Amino acid sequence: MRHTPLHQAHLRRGARMVEFGGWEMPVFYSSILDEHQAVRTKAGLFDIAHMGEFRVAGPGAGAALDQLLTNDVAKLAVGEGQYTLLPNERGGVIDDLLVYRTGEEGYLLVVNAAKIEEDRTWIASHLPQGVSFQDESDAVGAVALQGPKAAEIAGALLPGLALPARNRIVSTIWNGVPLEIARTGYTGEDGFELFVPAASAEALWEALFEVGTTHGLQPCGLGSRDTLRLEACYPLNGQDLSPDHTPLEAGLGFFVALGKEAEFPGKAVLKEQKASGVQRRLVALKPLEKGAPPRSHYPILDGDRPVGEVTSGTLSPTLGHGIALGYVEAGSAAAGTRLDVEVRGRRLPVEVVPKPFYKNNHEHSRQSPLRRLP
Amino acid sequence: MSTPANLRYAASHEWLDPETGRVGITDHAQNALSDVVFYEAPKIGRQVKAKEAVAVVESVKAASDIYSPVDGEIVEVNEALAAEPALVNTDPYGKGWLFKVRVADPAQAAALHDAAAYDALAAQS
Numbered sequence: 001m002r003h004t005p006l007h008q009a010h011l012r013r014g015a016r017m018v019e020f021g022g023w024e025m026p027v028f029y030s031s032i033l034d035e036h037q038a039v040r041t042k043a044g045l046f047d048i049a050h051m052g053e054f055r056v057a058g059p060g061a062g063a064a065l066d067q068l069l070t071n072d073v074a075k076l077a078v079g080e081g082q083y084t085l086l087p088n089e090r091g092g093v094i095d096d097l098l099v100y101r102t103g104e105e106g107y108l109l110v111v112n113a114a115k116i117e118e119d120r121t122w123i124a125s126h127l128p129q130g131v132s133f134q135d136e137s138d139a140v141g142a143v144a145l146q147g148p149k150a151a152e153i154a155g156a157l158l159p160g161l162a163l164p165a166r167n168r169i170v171s172t173i174w175n176g177v178p179l180e181i182a183r184t185g186y187t188g189e190d191g192f193e194l195f196v197p198a199a200s201a202e203a204l205w206e207a208l209f210e211v212g213t214t215h216g217l218q219p220c221g222l223g224s225r226d227t228l229r230l231e232a233c234y235p236l237n238g239q240d241l242s243p244d245h246t247p248l249e250a251g252l253g254f255f256v257a258l259g260k261e262a263e264f265p266g267k268a269v270l271k272e273q274k275a276s277g278v279q280r281r282l283v284a285l286k287p288l289e290k291g292a293p294p295r296s297h298y299p300i301l302d303g304d305r306p307v308g309e310v311t312s313g314t315l316s317p318t319l320g321h322g323i324a325l326g327y328v329e330a331g332s333a334a335a336g337t338r339l340d341v342e343v344r345g346r347r348l349p350v351e352v353v354p355k356p357f358y359k360n361n362h363e364h365s366r367q368s369p370l371r372r373l374p
Numbered sequence: 375m376s377t378p379a380n381l382r383y384a385a386s387h388e389w390l391d392p393e394t395g396r397v398g399i400t401d402h403a404q405n406a407l408s409d410v411v412f413y414e415a416p417k418i419g420r421q422v423k424a425k426e427a428v429a430v431v432e433s434v435k436a437a438s439d440i441y442s443p444v445d446g447e448i449v450e451v452n453e454a455l456a457a458e459p460a461l462v463n464t465d466p467y468g469k470g471w472l473f474k475v476r477v478a479d480p481a482q483a484a485a486l487h488d489a490a491a492y493d494a495l496a497a498q499s
Contacts, residue, residue, distance in 0.1 A: 016408070223435055227434060291412070293411070315432070315434050
């Protein structure tokens with residue numbers, strides 16, 4: 001298993017470690033429920049150094065990316081980022097990622113850890129001459145600072161820096177090294193992702209606790225990362241997204257710019273699907289009875305008919321009941337539809353509900369575009 | 375938390391009180407699971423065999439099977455866990471007990487691991 005630069009820091013804090021996509025990562029330090037609550041009420045810090053960072057630069061870099069990614073790269077101003085998908089020829093999803101325009105002709109792509117190699121091979125082989133590609137995943141260490149206190153803590157770490165607005169990224173020097181800070185996250189709270197050279201990641205982690213502990217900052221692992229993102233209905237590639245499901249089926253049409261001029265793989269498939277309607281939808285399910293939470297791969301039934309399968313499920317710490325995402329046939333996907341999830345041979349009645357399960361009401365929170373999903 | 379000397383232990387991290395027939399999971403097990411959020415109890419009256427999966431303890435992340443340490447009959451289940459599943463974490467040898475089994479063969483109970491043997495086992499897992 002690979003280790004991030006923060007591995008020793010996790011062991012020092014008594015983290016319980018697990019294998020995740022070839023990496024040994026913290027699943028929790030105190031407990032999943034405790035860390036989840038810390039992020040919802042104060043702040044949490046996540047090791048995301050396992051994620052991938054690619055730099056794409058040179059004349060035509062933007063146009064080249066527009067031919068590989070579904071969202072509208074051309075409309076990004078310098079310093080702006082967007083959520084987007086890397087599609088395959090069938091309109092399915094290779095990966096979901098964030099792309100930031102860091103310069104006139106320079107872009108930073110932040111991709112899922114499990115897909116670094118696949119994304120690299122695909123993107124690098126599709127770029128034209130003159131557009132450079134650098135995989136900086138091993139050279140860069142990143143952390144995610146999330147929660148209502150995140151801005152205060154980031155401000156304490158970087159006094160004098162105007163913190164970026166939602167979906168924006170700024171560069172600065174911290175401790176003598178380049179630091180990029182983007183206002184984004186995977187939790188449904190306000191927050192930032194900070195990128196430094198890998199050799200400085202541990203110092204950054206500790207420095208954040210030096211200024212953040214007084215604001216209630218806690219280390220948080222993959223366990224709470226999953227419960228937080230699922231409450232916000234953010235999809236997870238490999239569970240809710242796959243090469244065999246389109247972003248339209250996943251409800252991510254907002255991030256698919258079918259109107260842009262650039263051709264990208266699968267565009268024609270997606271145009272056709274938009275015109276004729278999707279046959280299945282990724283829906284949010286809420287149990288109508290107290291019971292075990294729905295989990296990945298549990299069957300979903302409409303009456304006696306199997307109509308789909310759960311892709312992600314957990315107990316929602318904030319709501320106190322099970323929550324799940326799953327693909328169901330379009331005819332069973334309307335909000336309010338009563339379905340059943342099969343849990344160990346028994347039926348758990350559920351209802352299709354609008355996304356997200358959780359919306360934060362904190363002051364200073366920025367509107368996430370993901371919250372505009374139907 | 376030390377491993378109580380009066381209990382017997384299965385390699386799958388369940389404990390049995392030979393005097394009362396109560397069964398639960400060990401401190402080691404609850405620690406590995408972290409927050410228990412749901413308990414699916416066995417039916418009262420069910421005949422069970424040693425090593426048979428008879429109940430489920432759900433943590434935030436996953437469902438875990440609970441195996442009966444001995445042959446017998448389920449005679450009682452811990453109703454308190456419906457409202458407070460976290461008792462399994464906070465008091466795994468006391469209020470967090472899972473179910474009570476009428477032990478068919480006391481010799482089978484005696485053959486389970488003692489506290490020292492269980493500690494050695496747990497240290498390896």
